[in-house]
Amino acid sequence: MRPSKRKNAQLRNISIEPAILRHSEGSCLIKFGNTHVICSVTYENTIPPFLRGQNQGWITAEYGMLPRSTTTRVKREAVHGKQSGRTQEIQRLIGRTMRCAVDLKVLGERQFIIDCDVINADGGTRTAAITGSYIALHLAISSLIAKKILKTNPLIKQIAAVSAGIYNGHPIVDLDYLEDSNAEVDANFVFTSSGDIIEIQSTAEKEPFSEQQFNEMFKLAKDAVAELFILQNKVLLGL
Amino acid sequence: MRPSKRKNAQLRNISIEPAILRHSEGSCLIKFGNTHVICSVTYENTIPPFLRGQNQGWITAEYGMLPRSTTTRVKREAVHGKQSGRTQEIQRLIGRTMRCAVDLKVLGERQFIIDCDVINADGGTRTAAITGSYIALHLAISSLIAKKILKTNPLIKQIAAVSAGIYNGHPIVDLDYLEDSNAEVDANFVFTSSGDIIEIQSTAEKEPFSEQQFNEMFKLAKDAVAELFILQNKVLLGL
Amino acid sequence: MRPSKRKNAQLRNISIEPAILRHSEGSCLIKFGNTHVICSVTYENTIPPFLRGQNQGWITAEYGMLPRSTTTRVKREAVHGKQSGRTQEIQRLIGRTMRCAVDLKVLGERQFIIDCDVINADGGTRTAAITGSYIALHLAISSLIAKKILKTNPLIKQIAAVSAGIYNGHPIVDLDYLEDSNAEVDANFVFTSSGDIIEIQSTAEKEPFSEQQFNEMFKLAKDAVAELFILQNKVLLGL
């Protein structure tokens, strides 16, 4: 039995509150149980130097945690003077997956900067961040189209993400911190709503895992993101 | 007339939502109009090296802004690799003033770390942060006493802060961003509930100011914090 | 047809030259075609602070590229003042996977530091680094046992890694730079010699990929590492 008492295939309670920031082009507060992340999208009519003249746009992401989003306070990275390897790994993942959601050629020489800031952390912050970033990006693009700043919609894919793992020998989905820190295997899956895969990361934390175990985690994750896509659409439709 | 249509002595709508963070010993989300700050207190049973063996405690503070708390996105300080001079000035102010709220000898060789993170910025973030930090600190201390981690209450002063300024020649209180960026003089006042002063900072932004103008700002600020003390107590009493 | 003219399942020419460094406890120069990496293991009779008193050992890894290992010179990270996100991601991967190769409890309060330095880069540096690090670690442990510095062999798994991808719609293995930079999907697989999985990373670079495509890459990688395990053993046996 999972520490969270959830069934193996059961997501936590998930909520998405759109437009949480007053200045951002698109934002939301997404909650996977006690994991709370503010996702924000900034639109800029510029492009990073390495892309100039290539007639395409860009999406990049930054990730951070409030120092006391965790049980024991983590050092503020701005004080420490650099982002940790974990932070960089996560923000690179978010940026990379979100770039798959848009047609960068259609976007043209413009960029979106996604900020994911964790207010409360209880496992699965990176998958919550990706799921919420899709909402923030959709809201931003809708708003920019409404304001005629964007003429064509560059959004081409709906994206959501969820974690899975092997806990006590059993495959489970959407691990909270207690489950995550005791799991034998930790995996993250990013899917499109058409059932294709954007990213798979699966890591043996204690024990190597079999192909069958991987396939079970994959199945759990794929079913779970189907629920997330429905929830995303409800939020975007104002339901 | 003020851009905000408020009267010269009128505060913005102010609300304080306690216990916003799940892990912090004490926290709140304080709102001065569209300025929203999460204040959090961490208790540690240690002391900075420079205070060891002096039989007293310490309070320190850190301040940050979400990159998109502002109209134009500000660079994430963790990416830039250092805190700006402004950030350091503000967090030094918060730490210094909050140390006046407690008897550090009674606290003993323990420390509180205060984190103030701005979610939305619309002027007056440092005074909102101080006013909210008092709530977070009070909640943390109450909780630690309830858990018998602290035996004696080290809190000795109630503290609140507000900004004032000279706008178009007139003294006004609690400036929003539009007012602040056009004011001739910008001031911050930190008071105790017994009417004494913890800190005064008053700066000519465009024009030097007279002693009389300073006294008018002082009067406005002192009256305004009286309202803040009442509000703080309501929140702490659960009213 | 692949730019490298290789068959889809065909590895590059691979060679491993052991004991390339004069001072290291264990080292090798591993070549996957034109990708050349020096792997080195340092033994230290200490443990990182966060593990003290837990009666277990540790393995950590660092990764670097000579500035002119690449077609266009990359900036020296020591001059730039920090390691890039890519570098940190790779060295975290190497350290994490190599920790699965040993029983950290048996190792006791000691650590291995693995250094992987790329002399020439032509795609697949991280999987070459992992495959070579196993050799360097095995050599180091054998030497430490021979010198009676280690009493018990902590090595419990044989590990190797290889990349795979979808190129022009077809699954291929062990991509060189030209293939990698034009692939639709990029994946890295780390296996044990008993056929279990240590790590899977699979990323849509241009297009999302299907479950079937993933399975084809998985199959190619699993077959390829079987060849790598044979090669590793030949080198270790001095054949």
Add this chain to the structure above:
Amino acid sequence: MRPSKRKNAQLRNISIEPAILRHSEGSCLIKFGNTHVICSVTYENTIPPFLRGQNQGWITAEYGMLPRSTTTRVKREAVHGKQSGRTQEIQRLIGRTMRCAVDLKVLGERQFIIDCDVINADGGTRTAAITGSYIALHLAISSLIAKKILKTNPLIKQIAAVSAGIYNGHPIVDLDYLEDSNAEVDANFVFTSSGDIIEIQSTAEKEPFSEQQFNEMFKLAKDAVAELFILQNKVLLGL
């Protein structure tokens, strides 16, 4: 009685030696008793990027201490790799107050950089730095006008600064280190020679202070700067 044996309203011996640096457009060595600061002004025919095209000039300041200006050697900030919060707070104060001394529109797209370097420290370095910077700035502007590099004099205000405090319950002015480190309240005042205020900073170090105490410090400071203005003018007139 003050440790320095001075009367409450009595300044230390103050001297200003102009033109101490051979290359600077304007410089002086200012001494408030044992506090010695070299103030230097550099003129540049450029403007910071954020001000381009706004048809105005700029003044910025940097502050530093020789490592052995203090009783116990302080770490060299260039070795430590960053300026402390205290240093940044002081140099922001110097820059901000000196910008009030000139008409930035008249200055046009040019800037002055003020360097204040403390040779010996005995309390009140920031107020000595401001008082000396006015001299250095005046000398630089006179020289630039003489060389016809500046056509119009942008200097519009004479500025000086002094500290005050509450020591043992009594208001005193121009605190040396011994007084400063034991004072209950520490304040800094920057005035114009026409009696207006540029900046007030007043901080409870140990005990909150009353409005009356603040007013007494204000009075002491205002009287003291009147003496400083006379001294500044003597130096500028070569008397």
Add this chain to the structure above:
Amino acid sequence: MRPSKRKNAQLRNISIEPAILRHSEGSCLIKFGNTHVICSVTYENTIPPFLRGQNQGWITAEYGMLPRSTTTRVKREAVHGKQSGRTQEIQRLIGRTMRCAVDLKVLGERQFIIDCDVINADGGTRTAAITGSYIALHLAISSLIAKKILKTNPLIKQIAAVSAGIYNGHPIVDLDYLEDSNAEVDANFVFTSSGDIIEIQSTAEKEPFSEQQFNEMFKLAKDAVAELFILQNKVLLGL
């Protein structure tokens, strides 16, 4: 007798393997006994900002050591976040001496970046780096002329370097680590093949040295570099 059993005037076995890097315009692996250094030259059709418009070229150098090139692992400078003073001193020396090998006016507004990376360290890495950099530079220039990227040969001097020292009262040449760490005096000499001097550095490590001792070291070094010039030419002639 020297620890290395060599005669006082005897160099270690020296070998130079050209074209060790696949992408570099010119490179070699130079070995002075157990000191192994990869030297690489990068050609860039640009010039550092401080030289723009001066109608001349530039040569700069960077130096690094693999963490386990030494008996005890040295910290990776990219992780530490900065290059050590020793590293900077060495790379400044390499760049400065190599600039003497070319006519920067003939080179025109182009630059060479020299990277010297130590694979194994056993004393004399900086002199090996200079001697190898000449080979790498010569190869790069020949290749660029062959490709008609350079029209005129900017190379005007042949350069080589060697160390000398006073060990146990006797002058010796080309010190290995054991000799170097116990020598009373440590010196480095850079010569041109026409017998002129590019750089002399001679340092008392334990005891001041006499003019006569210096002259003896000078003589040893001058004779030794004559051998190095012959070896360099053999390598360049493919003998």
Add this chain to the structure above:
Amino acid sequence: MRPSKRKNAQLRNISIEPAILRHSEGSCLIKFGNTHVICSVTYENTIPPFLRGQNQGWITAEYGMLPRSTTTRVKREAVHGKQSGRTQEIQRLIGRTMRCAVDLKVLGERQFIIDCDVINADGGTRTAAITGSYIALHLAISSLIAKKILKTNPLIKQIAAVSAGIYNGHPIVDLDYLEDSNAEVDANFVFTSSGDIIEIQSTAEKEPFSEQQFNEMFKLAKDAVAELFILQNKVLLGL
């Protein structure tokens, strides 16, 4: 003829003002013409970690320039966030040479930190710094012996330094900035008062130099430091 109109063997006017800093154990302001350097010695009853338990002392040095010590303002290294390669090279030289002045075994587990800060720069700052540091060190040791903090005098050598160069084909001594920046060869010599050599650095800036030219510079430098030793002794004797 030299730009300074001096004879080839002629030093600039040199003065040394002792005890310029109020808190330092020993200090002086040394002037070589328009090159002015404050040298300060700090005594600490500790030792760097790498020397613990070796029963010996240490001397280290730090060097800095006031931003406006030069014709064009140089960036403050504390703002830039690191010391330049030149700064590190110079401070390593000062520390290394001053360690030759004392018997580190006699000093015991204590250290001296030497700070050399350039107030005005006109060439030869490093040799002025070394010559002045000897004075500061002598004063510090005398004072510590007088206070019975040191029981035995660890000073064993008198040290002074001077620059030389080849200017317009002629050897000259003690170059000012104008001479230095146009010299073909730049050299620095550190001697003991008994005529032995501590350090030689001689660098071809434009043209390689002959052995004879080097010997002429050596002779000029040796004669010049003889004058410096006399001056040092006069200052130390209070003459």
